[in-house]
Amino acid sequence: MALITKSIGTTARDYSTITLWEAALGGAAGGAGNDALGECYNDSVFDENPVINDTTPDSITLSVASGERHDGTAGSGARINSSTVPTSVIYGTSTKETIVEWLEVTAASGTDSLSSGGIAFSVSVGETFTARYNLVHDIDDACASGIAIQGADATNGANVFDNIVYRIRRTVNSSRDKFGIRAQTARPVGVYNNTVYGVAHTNALASGNATGIYVSDNAGKDNRNNIAMGTTVAGSGAANDFDPTSPSNTTAGYNMSSDATASDDGVTDNVLINKTSSDQFVSIAVGSEDLHLKNYSDAIDTATDLGTTPSGVEIDINGRDRDAQGDTWDIGAHEKVGGVPPSGGDGAGSRVASRAGSRFDNRFLERV
């Protein structure tokens, strides 16, 4: 078994589009018994809707090369901006382990779609699916969700962690719901350390609901350390940052919302509710969103330490290893280095993190 790494981009790479790389997974880009890794480069914007369903390699990872990744804000690294979205921007339905990571994903407006998402996995027959470290934003009517896990069956389920998702909207008069992250499957799904902001139904005539994070209530599901805020509807539907129904089977807690819905199973607890969005993030200005935490954010040092399970959950949206650095975990996708916690906190965890952090972090991010 070998790792087959191929570059994807428009400046003398192995493949010029993700779709063409995926079409070669059966041979040159992967092959039986191998692990396939496609590394996107920030040469030009990928305008496509790749479907990943090849079953030849043992595993398939769609990633972005180091030094070419987004910095948590739009337009800062390798990205897919789909100008036409028939179903999803990225649709994964392989029976092999599939990982989508470090990509910025956005799309032009489309028709009022029922299914899919900016990144959607159908776990009808599959192995483990993982969406991590992605920046999914500005997806209007073309997709139902920013990130979607759907389907009735899966061997090992799916994980969605350390993603930033914002401005996922329906703008048309629709009775269909809209989600930032949606896990609608009976199989195990872990939703950890995501930051979701600004899921909306913007049409005053619409009756559909808007939900920041929705995790259907099943045993084996886990919904912790997530931020969902700023969910709105202009019409008659309901706006909830999290599914307002208290789960009885899903593990849920250590979540934060701007309304009263931060998901809590009644045992895990430690939820933060009714917090003000503008107090949490560096920028919520439309077109220049930066959902990194700012000083005094309520999310600082208030998450539970998940260790290193599932694999990679300890890495934040900036690539910082919370586990190796000994950080006290923050809620959401960003681990604030040198962050000042809310009034009343002692900030011990953050100070430890600050000392352990890189010189660049200290110089550029703490002094200003």
Next chain:
Amino acid sequence: MDELVCKIGDTPQKDGYKDGDIIEAFTEKRTLVSHAETILNPWDADKNDSGFLDINSHSHKMYSKTKQYRFEYVVDKVFRYNQFENDKQEDVTSQIDIKKFIARRIFTFCRPGRNGLPMFGTRILPVWFGGKTNWDKLDDVWNDIETHVGKLKEDHKKWGLTSNELKLFMALPCTGLTEEKAAAYKEPMYQDPSAENLVITKKRKHSIPRDNLPLISAPTYDSVLDVSVEVDLRKHTPYNPTDIVVEKK
């Protein structure tokens, strides 16, 4: 020139690509956009003393013509200009922790690497862009490239297929391909397209059978089938897609 890229040979997977399936469909517009973005890539451009790009840089010209919003920080105020609506101005100062925002941009864009939100101007008067992208002014962007960069639009109408792709796939020239048609050609066939959970039955709904390519001679087509050899058929007379593309039942 528009292009269709097809699969050579069947994959064993039932819902995988079959011989002749259209994998990619490139309109000339998409090709020109991709080349323009590659040529004007802000991460490859020279930076000024601030570590930013100059206001009159080529990338700035491109963003000024294609991005929805331009942001300017002037004397403790952050203004957002909607470039799609005659530079309509809004004060968004209260929505941004500007010092943190700029610090992170310096941390990412100004260091070596090809990422970070592109920043223009100076650290005292920074400018950046955001929002949606619109390529209605693609011709203007190419005018700038031809005038200031010295690359010709005419030389950039072919998609930059790689050596691997020219070996593994068959690229055909065509004309009259619209964005909508190109998107439709790349769609899979679903068990129930209206279902919430989409199940793929065939990887592509559209293909090009060999018999529909009378302009390509038998010896040439034989070399196409040899996936160890690069073959570029795009010098052939362009096809009309409606003459060669078949929709599967």
